[in-house]
Each structure stands twice: as C-alpha cells, then as structure tokens.
Amino acid sequence: DQQVKQNSPSLSVQEGRISILNCDYTNSMFDYFLWYKKYPAEGPTFLISISSIKDKNEDGRFTVFLNKSAKHLSLHIVPSQPGDSAVYFCAASAITGGFKTIFGAGTRLFVKA
C-alpha cells in the first residue's frame, strides 16, 4: 500500500525552463510534506517543506504547492539548471504518527544544457 506516490520515474527538461515534479498521497492524516534531493552515492538532502495549513511555500527557485482536496503536491523549479539533475523524493508525515515519514519512489530529473 503506497501511501505516497510519485508516478513519473523520470523527467527531462531544458535548462532555463520550469521543472514540475508531482506527488500524490492517500493518507488524509498527513500534515507535513517534504521534498528531498539525492545525488548518486550520497544521502538525500532536504530541499523544501510545507505544512498542511498552507497551500504554497517558496524558497528561491523552488516552490511547493499543496492541494489538500486532491491529496496532491508538486515541486516547481524555475529556472531549471543542469545542477538540479538528481532524484527528487516526496515525503509525508503525520503528527499523530510521531516522527515516522513515508517516502515516495522518487523522480529522476534530467536538466539538459
């Protein structure tokens, strides 16, 4: 039972354009969502997060949008840069679940120069 789903295993985008990575979840108890970025041979690193009381959070080139009614969130990167090429993981947690966090399968982003 995949509670957090990233249905696109990969995405290819031209440098300078927008990258949109999508994530769907099934558990309505999730109230905190995060995006992590992972380069090969390294552990994931935190990128940006959003609380369920918000529908948008922006940090520089990265913006996360949350649509609670659709149980959907997305990460927008604009403008995309070749250094953004990595695997992006969506993750979700619930206060009632303590610190447990569920990760999606990841989307590999390729940004072409």
Add this chain to the structure above:
Amino acid sequence: GAGVSQSPSNKVTEKGKDVELRCDPISGHTALYWYRQSLGQGLEFLIYFQGNSAPDKSGLPSDRFSAERTGGSVSTLTIQRTQQEDSAVYLCASSPRLGTQYFGPGTRLTVL
C-alpha cells in the same frame, strides 16, 4: 563536520552471514531512522527511534532484521543470515523534530 556518519561505506558479504551496520547521528537529535533503497527503488522505511520511546519497527521486512540505539545516540542495524535480496543501500537519518531529516551517505550492502 557534525553530519550523520555511517560505517562501513561498503560491505560485501556471503549469503548466510550476519552483518552489522553502524550509524552515528547528529549530536542532540532525538529521532533516528533507518531506510533502505534497493536498486531502482525508492526509500523503504525500516525502523525509527524517538528518544526513550519504544522504537517503531513496523518497516522491518523480517525477523532477521533488528536494530538498537544505545544511549540515545549510536545505532546499529543487524541483519542475520543475509540473503541476496538484502542487497541495497542502507541509509540512516536523524532529526531534531518532526519534519526535516538529515541523512548519512549510506552503506552499500552486497550479498553474494
């Protein structure tokens, strides 16, 4: 550097042997997690520790897997009688609070 460290970075073992993987979390972080990532797969939750509470072991795939966290700091993940399907990158993360987790570089386990 006060990040999360893991050892060894690579481990090759024979089927049926036991292995121990170590994680040193960031000092002061009360939560510690273990995940594994098999080839081409996402992050699979294994277990997490939060302070002195009983660990959440709901992600451990079988009773061959166990983990302990001594003194609220260092953690060891033990896999007994390893199988080829245990081959994966095992990632440890720590967190000061609900939300952001800080990951170590992982241990790549190969079971021959």
